[in-house]
Amino acid sequence: MKQRVLINGASGGVGTFAVQIAKSFGAEVTGVCSTKKMEMVRSIGADHVINYTREDFTQNGQQYDLILAANGDRSISDYQRALSPKEKSSLRWNLTTNPDKGPRMEIKNVRRVH
Numbered sequence: 650m651k652q653r654v655l656i657n658g659a660s661g662g663v664g665t666f667a668v669q670i671a672k673s674f675g676a677e678v679t680g681v682c683s684t685k686k687m688e689m690v691r692s693i694g695a696d697h698v699i700n701y702t703r704e705d706f707t708q709n710g711q712q713y714d715l716i717l718a719a720n721g722d723r724s725i726s727d728y729q730r731a732l733s734p735k736e737k738s739s740l741r742w743n744l745t746t747n748p749d750k751g752p753r754m755e756i757k758n759v760r761r762v763h
């Protein structure tokens with residue numbers, strides 16, 4: 650079964666690489682971005698695109714095996730809600746140089762999916 654990966658900030662400098670890397674590992678990729686970037690995120694390989702101006706990915710009932718948060722606008726508990734049960738316990742954060750603004754980026758359990 651494919652790993653389900655969500656990239657929050659999929660249309661940005663970090664996120665566009667992340668979408669393509671996750672796809673190259675065989676994951677099922679969901680990208681989160683604004684309305685005008687949706688087509689671009691699809692074009693680089695995202696299987697699903699969520700428009701953050703219309704839908705909250707932490708409230709729609711979907712869960713992911715890996716979340717890359719390429720922006721810092723959500724709380725840890727928001728991300729926990731969207732992580733699959735087996736991944737919740739291993740949640741960890743890498744902080745950028747400005748910890749006052751909270752967690753910025755999360756990369757974990759990157760592995761090749763066959």
Ligand SMILES: NC(=O)c1ccc[n+]([C@@H]2O[C@H](COP(=O)([O-])OP(=O)(O)OC[C@H]3O[C@@H](n4cnc5c(N)ncnc54)[C@H](OP(=O)(O)O)[C@@H]3O)[C@@H](O)[C@H]2O)c1
Pocket residue numbers: 657658659660661662663664681682683684686701719720721722745753754
């Ligand atoms: N680029 C680097 O070399 C680098 C290095 C180290 C750390 N970082 C850190 O990594 C993070 C991302 O950097 P970046 O260069 O990828 O930034 P960026 O190019 O400005 O991209 C920001 C992304 O966040 C999205 N976004 C904005 N508001 C959002 C919201 N409310 N919900 C969901 N997504 C939202 C944007 O989507 P839309 O454009 O569609 O609105 C865009 O995809 C930043 O915190 C940066 O400080 C970057």
